[in-house]
Amino acid sequence: MSKIRVLVGTKKGAFILTSDGKRKSWKVNGPHFAGWEIYHVKGSPADPNRIYASQTSGWFGQIIQRSDDGGNTWNTPGSNPEELKSPEGFPKGESNKFVYVGKAGTHKWYDGTQHPWEFKRVWHIEPSLSDPDTAYAGVEDAAIFKTSNGGRTWQELPGLRGTKGHLWQPGAGGMAVHTILLDPKNPKRIYVAISAGGCFRTDDGGKTWKPITRGLKSPYELPDPDAEVGHCVHRIALHPSRPDVLFMQKHWDVLRTDNAGEQWREVSGDLPSDFGFPIDVHAHEPETIFVVPIKSDSEHYPPDGKLRVYRSQTGGNEWEPLTKGLPQKDCYVNVLRDAMAVDSLEPCGVYFGTTGGQVYASANGGNSWDPIVRDLPAVYSVEVQVLR
Amino acid sequence: MIRVVLPQHLRNLARVNGEVQIEVAGPVTLGAALDALEAHYPVLCGTIRDHDTLKRRPFIRFFACKEDLSLEPAATKLPEAIVNGEEPFLIVGAMAGG
Numbered sequence: 173m174s175k176i177r178v179l180v181g182t183k184k185g186a187f188i189l190t191s192d193g194k195r196k197s198w199k200v201n202g203p204h205f206a207g208w209e210i211y212h213v214k215g216s217p218a219d220p221n222r223i224y225a226s227q228t229s230g231w232f233g234q235i236i237q238r239s240d241d242g243g244n245t246w247n248t249p250g251s252n253p254e255e256l257k258s259p260e261g262f263p264k265g266e267s268n269k270f271v272y273v274g275k276a277g278t279h280k281w282y283d284g285t286q287h288p289w290e291f292k293r294v295w296h297i298e299p300s301l302s303d304p305d306t307a308y309a310g311v312e313d314a315a316i317f318k319t320s321n322g323g324r325t326w327q328e329l330p331g332l333r334g335t336k337g338h339l340w341q342p343g344a345g346g347m348a349v350h351t352i353l354l355d356p357k358n359p360k361r362i363y364v365a366i367s368a369g370g371c372f373r374t375d376d377g378g379k380t381w382k383p384i385t386r387g388l389k390s391p392y393e394l395p396d397p398d399a400e401v402g403h404c405v406h407r408i409a410l411h412p413s414r415p416d417v418l419f420m421q422k423h424w425d426v427l428r429t430d431n432a433g434e435q436w437r438e439v440s441g442d443l444p445s446d447f448g449f450p451i452d453v454h455a456h457e458p459e460t461i462f463v464v465p466i467k468s469d470s471e472h473y474p475p476d477g478k479l480r481v482y483r484s485q486t487g488g489n490e491w492e493p494l495t496k497g498l499p500q501k502d503c504y505v506n507v508l509r510d511a512m513a514v515d516s517l518e519p520c521g522v523y524f525g526t527t528g529g530q531v532y533a534s535a536n537g538g539n540s541w542d543p544i545v546r547d548l549p550a551v552y553s554v555e556v557q558v559l560r
Numbered sequence: 561m562i563r564v565v566l567p568q569h570l571r572n573l574a575r576v577n578g579e580v581q582i583e584v585a586g587p588v589t590l591g592a593a594l595d596a597l598e599a600h601y602p603v604l605c606g607t608i609r610d611h612d613t614l615k616r617r618p619f620i621r622f623f624a625c626k627e628d629l630s631l632e633p634a635a636t637k638l639p640e641a642i643v644n645g646e647e648p649f650l651i652v653g654a655m656a657g658g
Binding site for chain 1: 568
């Protein structure tokens, strides 16, 4: 029988939740890296035992951790005794070195002036679909880095910041590449999203990028209807069978594109709020998507104190609330952008974590939910692995 | 040999318990002590000082013989009691919570 491993990043450490394929009984392992903020933990699709974690701290900066045994043991890449036996050895301490290429330059600051680019942390790690040693890192201040040696060293793909980066301006949550989607049918194509920066696509493996924001509307902040950058994209998602179709939760509105971002259209439909963070796609139904509506950008909690996942089985516009097993009164948690994931079992499992420390799971495509752990630190990210 | 006390999180990262002892070549300055520490424990590169600029991270503090050296230049000589190992050089995570 398949096993499930849920990788949870929280404000105070990483946790690994495991279950068999029934997804009823769960073991909680952790905290790993206790006391550190864990922005993201994600396993390699090519080798599920290879897991990358972004460990960060306001005091001590950025650390990249890697496990090669499914999360039982961890090393900073390049410091594993086995790796150091290689003929060239390896200079340790390089795995947390994220340095912008060339002169870092400047981006737009809150007062409209230009501000130097400053690396702060890694928000998201996206392992390659085919090579466990290759991964991409989305960082704050917004940029994308790549490793081809298992995280020992990272190099920026500077073309992204070259795409009108001087016009990007941080929002209240910072300015980070928080979403990286790899096209499973075209290894040269990558999508990224940046809050208050926009959405971008490369078709040449990261050398050059183009804004893909036509159809996004942000009338007050961006009165120019043709503004290519500056849109506050909270999350994008795709189904691997149909990578030209993307879904987006924006600061306002849920949208979709059917042509790889060349044109977007709003599909918020009858959602109770058009604000939220995560969005994800059902593993077996490319037109079934999930969002968690949040009441406005200043309150950041569910409307009416009811925690509801909304599901559309029509690719947007028509939405149904999923409430069974979720708190329907006095609930004022948030669900952050990287804190929702789906598994590929049948029926599809859906998972999300809250800033209140709960991780909820549905083993039936969202029809009903159970908390699989209740009292973790605030959840930053949730990823799922199916182990066959 | 100088003695260095690291904050708990950095001890965990470097996989050491208690104080560490470091040989510092040449004059024992603040910068030389940090250079030697990072050379001996490369995993600490970037956690105390910026990789590129070598500026102290904002919420790190340096103390020697009850003196706060956090704002002193890298060329600052450490006190004799640090140099001869009588007193430890302290690297501290600042009180910056809320």
